[in-house]
Amino acid sequence: MTSTAERTDRGEVVAYPFPVPDLSPAALAAVTAEVAATATEHDRSGAVPLAGLAAAHRAGLLTATVAQRHGGPGLGPLDVARILVALGEGDASVALIVANTLSAHAAQAEHAHWPVALYDDLLRRSLEAATPVNAIRAEPELGAPARGGLPATTARRTADGWVLDGHKAYATGGTGLGYHLVWAVADEPDGDPERPRVGHVVVPADLPGITWVETWDHLGLRASNTHDVVYEGVRLPHDAFVEIPRGPDGVYRDPAASAGPGSFGHPALYVGVARAARAAFVDFARTRVPAALGRPIATTERIQAVAGEIDLQVAQAETLLYGVVRRLEAGDTSVLPELSVVKVAIARSVVSAVQTAVAALGNPALSRHGVLERHLRDVLCVRVHPPQEDTALLAAGRRILAD
Structure with missing residues (x-):
């Protein structure tokens, strides 16, 4: 090498x-x-x-x-x-x-x-x-940091570096991670206790003092291993703490509270789930031949119309995703205030696409012998990623009313 x-x-x-x-x-x-x-x-x-x-x-x-x-x-x-x-x-x-x-x-x-x-x-x-990496931010008591508040997890300054202690939740990747980026408050002898520094601590996953708690028993994304993780006396060098800057008003705000140019990775993966659900629907419709009908259900106008509705929702999600990313790469900053509601629109489209497929097929779509039920469970998780729908719509409404 x-x-x-x-x-x-x-x-x-x-x-x-x-x-x-x-x-x-x-x-x-x-x-x-x-x-x-x-x-x-x-x-x-x-x-x-x-x-x-x-x-x-x-x-x-x-x-x-x-x-x-x-x-x-x-x-x-x-x-x-x-x-x-x-x-x-x-x-x-x-x-x-x-x-x-x-x-x-x-x-x-x-x-x-x-x-x-x-x-x-x-x-x-x-x-x-x-070698996966993840920013590990949520906590059992705090919940999602995008909703506000500071972590209880602390990085205590010592003569030779930092000591990390805390309990995190929803740490996607679990024991498969190579590195953790742990959101923490700095505990420093010369720090301001009223306004402590906040940042991410870069933590190799194999250090002593890291314990996984297998709490993840979720409806969707079951293999994501989004378990809890506990840090007890994890020792790190001086440069392992990376401060997150405060806003112009001196107040710390979680960067995930609103969508940014680099935050469309999560919506993109759910567009993929919707595409997979569309393919599963098509495969079932082409091969399902009820005795009373004597031909594939794909030849009926009802199923054709449902397929068209699914395709509309997938096309809408893809157009929103790729359209906004292309505008951002072209330097179009006018779209920046709308990014959070675009994510909401993508989420609505992908959920609608999968739910439409499941509703049309009934029991076969909900059977664990097929894949549609997994796609349904997985796509519903799109709503979890910040900014969530209620906060995105509230912020957008306030913005346009103020304008």
């Missing part, structure tokens, strides 16, 4: 020979099929979807947003959306873990903030195998 290096204000940046993924329709379809092959098994067992993650790794998708200065492809939001649609069509749990990893690499590409040694370790490991 060869590498090159350059110097930055944070130390040495190493470039590794990461593959440039093939994002042609045929290549993405092949990855979708490979990931889908084990999706039902992972959904039933709840185990980390290692086979699906390995397929994504072999295709170069887990490192697609690694910066070019590190030897990565440095792909932007449009290509990320295409990747996550393809993975979501195969297995939504795999896609969610990949989405979080791509987001972490993209954030580092935009603004280098990781400790140099730890990010170099992540890159080296990511060459060899799937």
